[in-house]
Amino acid sequence: xxxxxxxxxxxxxxxxxxxxxxxxxxxxxxxxxxxxxxxxxxxxxxxxxxxxxxxxxxxxxxxxxxxxxxxxxxxxxxxxxxxxxxxxxxxxxxxxxxxxxxxxxxxxxxxxxxxxxxxxxxxxxxxxxxxxxxxxxxxxxxxxxxxxxxxxxxxxxxxxxxxxxxxxxxxxxxxxxxxxxxxxxxxxxxxxxxxxxxxxxxxxxxxxxxxxxxxxxxxxxxxxxxxxxxxxxxxxxxxxxxxxxxxxxxxxxxxxxxxxxxxxxxxxxx
Amino acid sequence: xxxxxxxxxxxxxxxxxxxxxxxxxxxxxxxxxxxxxxxxxxxxxxxxxxxxxxxxxxxxxxxxxxxxxxxxxxxxxxxxxxxxxxxxxxxxxxxxxxxxxxxxxxxxxxxxxxxxxxxxxxxxxxxxxxxxxxxxxxxxxxxxxxxxxxxxxxxxxxxxxxxxxxxxxxxxxxxxxxxxxxxxxxxxxxxxxxxxxxxxxxxxxxxxxxxxxxxxxxxxxxxxxxxxxxxxxxxxxxxxxxxxxxxxxxxxxxxxxxxxxxxxxxxxxxxxxxxxxxxxxxxxxxxxxxxxxxxxxxxxxxxxxxxxxxxxxxxxxxxxxxxxxxxxxxxxxxxxxxxxxxxxxxxxxxxxx
Numbered sequence: 001x002x003x004x005x006x007x008x009x010x011x012x013x014x015x016x017x018x019x020x021x022x023x024x025x026x027x028x029x030x031x032x033x034x035x036x037x038x039x040x041x042x043x044x045x046x047x048x049x050x051x052x053x054x055x056x057x058x059x060x061x062x063x064x065x066x067x068x069x070x071x072x073x074x075x076x077x078x079x080x081x082x083x084x085x086x087x088x089x090x091x092x093x094x095x096x097x098x099x100x101x102x103x104x105x106x107x108x109x110x111x112x113x114x115x116x117x118x119x120x121x122x123x124x125x126x127x128x129x130x131x132x133x134x135x136x137x138x139x140x141x142x143x144x145x146x147x148x149x150x151x152x153x154x155x156x157x158x159x160x161x162x163x164x165x166x167x168x169x170x171x172x173x174x175x176x177x178x179x180x181x182x183x184x185x186x187x188x189x190x191x192x193x194x195x196x197x198x199x200x201x202x203x204x205x206x207x208x209x210x211x212x213x214x215x216x217x218x219x220x221x222x223x224x225x226x227x228x229x230x231x232x233x234x235x236x237x238x239x240x241x242x243x244x245x246x247x248x249x250x251x252x253x254x255x256x257x258x259x260x261x262x263x264x265x266x267x268x269x270x
Numbered sequence: 271x272x273x274x275x276x277x278x279x280x281x282x283x284x285x286x287x288x289x290x291x292x293x294x295x296x297x298x299x300x301x302x303x304x305x306x307x308x309x310x311x312x313x314x315x316x317x318x319x320x321x322x323x324x325x326x327x328x329x330x331x332x333x334x335x336x337x338x339x340x341x342x343x344x345x346x347x348x349x350x351x352x353x354x355x356x357x358x359x360x361x362x363x364x365x366x367x368x369x370x371x372x373x374x375x376x377x378x379x380x381x382x383x384x385x386x387x388x389x390x391x392x393x394x395x396x397x398x399x400x401x402x403x404x405x406x407x408x409x410x411x412x413x414x415x416x417x418x419x420x421x422x423x424x425x426x427x428x429x430x431x432x433x434x435x436x437x438x439x440x441x442x443x444x445x446x447x448x449x450x451x452x453x454x455x456x457x458x459x460x461x462x463x464x465x466x467x468x469x470x471x472x473x474x475x476x477x478x479x480x481x482x483x484x485x486x487x488x489x490x491x492x493x494x495x496x497x498x499x500x501x502x503x504x505x506x507x508x509x510x511x512x513x514x515x516x517x518x519x520x521x522x523x524x525x526x527x528x529x530x531x532x533x534x535x536x537x538x539x540x541x542x543x544x545x546x547x548x549x550x551x552x553x554x555x556x557x558x559x560x561x562x563x564x565x566x567x568x569x570x571x572x573x574x575x576x577x578x579x580x581x582x583x584x585x586x587x588x589x590x591x592x593x594x595x596x597x598x599x600x601x602x603x604x605x606x607x608x609x610x611x612x613x614x615x616x617x618x619x620x621x622x623x
Contacts, residue, residue, distance in 0.1 A: 053545060053568055053569075054543060054544060054545040054546055054567035054568045054569065055311060055543070055544045055545065056541060056542075056543050057311060057535065057541070057542040057543070057544065058535065058538070058540070058541050058542070059535055059536060060532065060535045060536070061311050061312075061313040061369065061527065061531065061532075061535060061542075062311055062313075063313060063315060063316055068315070068316045068317070068319055068321075068322075069312075069316060069317045069318070070319075070321075070322050071322055071325055071328050073328070073332075123332075124332055127340060128332075128338065128340055129332060129333045129334075129336070129338050129339055129340060129359060129360065130339060130340060130358055130359045131339045131340060131343045131356045131357070131358040131359070132340070132358070133356070135355070137353065137355065139353075139355045140348075140352065142348065143346060143347070143355045144357075144358065144359070144361060145358050145359060146355055146356075146358065211331075215327055215331060218326075219326065219327040219331075220325060220326070220327060223327055240324030240325070240510070240512070241510065242320055242324075242508055242510060243508035243509070243510065244508060244509040244510060244511070245506075245508055245509055247509075248465045248467055248509045249465050249466075251467075251468040251471055252468060262321075262322055262324070262325060
């Protein structure tokens with residue numbers, strides 16, 4: 001097989017969103033487990049999974065101009081996973097974890113629920129880089145997450161369980177409407193593994209949710225949260241500057257630059 | 271139906287630092303070699319360019335450069351009385367994958383062993399007594415070579431990587447500003463040390479005032495434009511702060527791709543096959559010699575690659591797994607202490623400030 005043949009026969013290595021949507025990986029792996037809205041962003045090249053074409057490489061590692069592995073996953077504003085009821089829970093619970101105060105915005109003011117929605121609709125929610133096969137005993141604490149649920153499935157399963165419990169105890173009210181004190185009490189029970197309706201999954205969810213809220217608050221705004229880079233401004237993080245050479249030896253000085261996001265850099269086209 | 275490929279002298283299982291360095295040596299001697307890598311090809315400009323490599327969510331929290339545990343993972347337990355369960359998502363224990371292996375996401379901390387590390391059994395027994403090397407089930411051993419045997423190879427690899435650092439001992443002469451306790455070096459580091467940020471500069475000041483000997487850590491993060499012996503050009507580190515768990519888009523971190531792979535790929539007697547996962551090492555009927563490996567490509571085709579030399583150059587646990595699947599050697603039994611396959615496994619152990 002000549003180099004030209006190889007080039008002609010090789011499927012696109014990333015590229016535009018259309019290429020990604022039609023890649024063999026999406027076709028092989030995506031169809032059965034993803035909603036259509038999620039496919040465009042769900043699978044990325046180079047992420048260490050089998051499924052691309054085997055290549056015989058001599059001369060150099062391949063490079064195709066414009067086919068870089070830029071971040072798309074979870075960046076599309078069109079991705080949707082949460083229902084209205086789930087979203088109301090996420091907003092209320094996230095604002096218990098990061099309430100607004102003088103130092104910065106609340107989780108929902110920083111668009112953390114938007115971030116979580118997109119993440120659940122994309123490869124994180126669908127269980128990429130997460131082994132979900134059996135066996136599923138609860139395991140020891142030091143053996144980590146052992147649920148069979150993908151993150152999206154865990155959100156979908158546990159929120160109604162929590163809402164049912166709240167409705168039972170508080171005259172049909174939802175989590176979002178019982179007020180901060182009760183909400184905090186319920187979250188504490190979940191964190192402590194004492195949420196009696198399903199202590200194991202409630203705790204696993206709390207751990208994941210806490211992480212997701214922090215991620216949505218502090219991650220690059222391309223993923224939908226950290227609105228206006230407010231969280232970075234709050235802590236004085238100047239963002240992902242390319243070059244700090246001039247500052248590395250200026251110890252203790254404040255870097256005066258406003259924060260920068262990956263958004264708008266060349267190569268990032270979502 | 272298994273396809274058989276033409277025989278080569280050497281086949282490598284996994285294409286990271288080990289395979290790329292060994293293949294460069296062996297192909298340079300005229301041997302033919304094929305490297306089989308289970309995941310995709312990747313290189314600096316397309317996989318982690320400076321325009322998007324500083325992405326903590328994607329690389330640190332979503333594990334973009336690591337083994338995708340959705341499809342393949344390990345099981346873990348702390349001791350044999352527990353039930354081993356799947357390591358479902360990557361935590362502190364990082365499994366690499368893809369061309370360049372963990373050499374893409376490593377930090378660049380480029381230490382040599384101390385002479386006493388190589389003789390850990392005899393050194394510690396002499397200094398601290400037998401209990402320090404055999405107590406609590408310890409199985410510490412000496413390596414069968416000395417630091418001085420390794421020194422030229424350390425120096426050569428540091429030159430290949432353009433390591434930044436400050437020597438503390440050049441041919442027995444202690445050098446100010448370096449580590450006075452290190453084994454003797456044949457020369458200075460290829461590049462000057464990285465500048466210190468605020469926290470380590472405070473640590474260094476406090477340690478100096480207390481009479482200790484702080485020194486800058488040797489790092490495969492390049493401090494000035496550098497061209498290595500194979501003609502690979504590397505760029506000056508910009509201190510962006512995204513090293514371990516990230517790829518470096520700036521050609522400032524030594525990886526297989528930035529140091530040895532370009533030269534290796536140009537050798538006509540070397541071939542890299544990606545998306546090719548090895549299933550088994552095949553052996554002669556008497557079991558004493560490897561004859562090649564059977565692997566599966568992404569189309570599900572089983573392929574036998576005959577070779578005179580089979581090099582298991584994947585991560586250590588994957589090498590052990592493949593040996594067990596292939597019936598090679600005796601599995602280590604922690605109760606009886608018998609068997610060497612899987613014995614003395616340890617993840618990286620390092621303390622630093």
